[in-house]
Amino acid sequence: MMNKSLRLATMAREQPPTAASDVARTGVHIPYAQDAFERWVLFLDTLRERADNMIAHERQGMPPLLDFDYELVRDTRKFERPANYALLRITRVGDDCWDDCVDAAKPPVIIIDPRAGHGPGIGGFKRDSEVGMAMHEGHPVYFVIFFPEPMPGQTLADVHYALRDFVSEVARRHPDKAPVLYGNCQAGWAATLLAADCEGLTGPVVLNGSPLSYWSGEAASSPMRMMGALSGGAWAAHMISDLGDGRFDGAWLAQNFENLQPEKAIWDKYATLFARADTERERFLEFERWWNGYFTLSREEILGITQNLFIGNRLEQGEMQLDAHCTVDLKRISNPLIIFASEGDNITPPEQAMGWIAKLYPDTDALKAAGQRIVYMTHPHVGHLGIFVSGSIAKLQHRAILESLDEVEALAPGLYEMLIDNPSGDPDCESGDFAVRFEPREVDDLGIASDDAALEQVAQISRINEAAYSTFVSPWLRAATSPASAEALRALHPMRWTRTMFSERVNPWMALVKSTAETLRETRDPLPGNHPAIVTERALSARTGEVLGAWRKGRDAWITHVFGVMFGTFPIITSPARANHPDAASNKE
Secondary structure, three states, X not given: OHHHHHHHHHHHHHOOOOOHHHHHOOOOOHHHHHHHHHHHHHXXXXXXXXXXXXXXXXXXOOOOOOOOEEEEEEEHHHXXXXXXXXXXXXXXXXXXXXXXXXXXXXXXXXXXXXOOOEOOOOOOOOOOOHHHHHHHOOOXXXXXXXXXXXXXXXXXXXXXXXXXXXXXXXXXHOOOOOOEEEEEOHHHHHHHHHXXXXXXXXXXXXXXXXXXXXXXXXXXXXXXXXXXXXXOOOHHHHHHHHHOOOEEEOHHHHHHHHHHOHHHHHHHHHHHHHHOOOOOHHHHHHHHHHHOOEOEEEHHHHHHHHHHHHOOOOOOOOOOEEEOOEEOOHHHOOOOEEEEEEOOOOOOOHHHHHHHHHHHOXXXXXXXXXXXXXXXXXXXXXXXXXXXXXXXXXXXXXXXXXXXXXXXXXXXXXXXXXXXXXXXXXOOOOHHHOEEEEEEEOHHHHOOOOOOHHHHHHHHHHHHHHHHHHHHOHHHHHHHOOHHHHHHHHHOOHHHHHHHOOOOOOOOOHHHHHHHHHHHHHHOOOOOOOOHHHHHHHHHHHHHHHHHHHHHHHHHHHHHHHHHHHHOOOOOOOOOOHHHOOOHHHOOO
């Protein structure tokens, strides 16, 4: 019987994919069952390696995940006004050192990574990245990192003055050229604060997927912004910080990110790994090393972010107070701004990246009179993380930005759209194969309008709830919380234990998976991709993702409806789209 089964399996493997009916007559699809089992073992082994990497990274102190050599320049933990930030200088790319790569005539680039739950490294954890492109273009490159734990009582103002010190230090080292600030997501508004505070900046600031207008956006494209309203505002972040013994666990922010599109976070990512277990492993692990490193914010920081930005929207309104001496005012910005946003970004849609422009300037003449030079570029579909981590985006859009810095600084005050003409469509093209142009636009071209009445109600309710929580609940939770209870809560967070449960250090059975996977990699003969069973599997997987996506859309519609009932109809906002421009067809991506 065993020999007969083996003969049937061998014959079935030798049959072309069109012979599915012959396989079906055996009563069991032995080749596919064997292939699926082998892929399942390789899939589990990849999850084991991810968990072991996560634990090892935490035990190492979670250093920055940069694919470049570097040296420490400044460590603000030792400053009179301490913060958990540091400035690095990139010294080597592969076999090329600083002297081989850097053109002293070019301005230095300071890349600031977002501190929004994860650790530093997203701007440079692979060669085709923002760091890699800046070095490729000959710029001296500095990278701002932060450590896993904030300093006690650390505030947004402490971080702001740390970044100000970094800019001053780089300017001192390169006195002939003003530094270029590259801000990713949360780091974008941090860089904007430097340009809008009482000292200001002189060099260009590049804002990649950076929200500045937190009350703008379409309900259909970014409804999760309303979850803060339905949960009552900033008090929830305050409570999590109290339970964390004064620290806000970044895993909560990562979980919120995954909840935005569960079909991708809990299905597509893993389904792709299972379907391509032979080839997807390294790419999966490379990204997960960064994604699963959760950093901490202080209670003061997360409250400052939620109250001033996400819910309060005080930055756009010119009401954000850094300290007793300075209020941030976006109208104070005089250095060039380059805004890179994407229609496919559900974290920072173009409305949130650029809505502040129309709020501050009623028309283009007012913007010009203020001396503002704002350049924006939109992408039709790349997602939020793709703006920072996509190799194709780094090799075309980010390289085009860096190569155009002199042209941007030479522009007269006004609003411009940056368009890239790339006839080949190849992101890995040579510099001469694509052209960049700057088309003057009107503020009205952005097509962004909103009614803030509903979200003003949300902000007021948040202030009331926060005052009540701070007075009646917070003191009791702080008294009941200890470092041990905070650490237990941290370890039990779903974003951690769902990963660490696959570690060989936690689950002894994973040692068997590891040894089996090592054997399979030496002997495995995968089925071809056009095998009928593989085609069916992929179709079922895609259908499952579609079902989850449909559920998510229903959830978002329900959230939008409930928000509308509670606070009034949410504004209908038109996204800025290049399709509205007559020359949009020539802007090839």
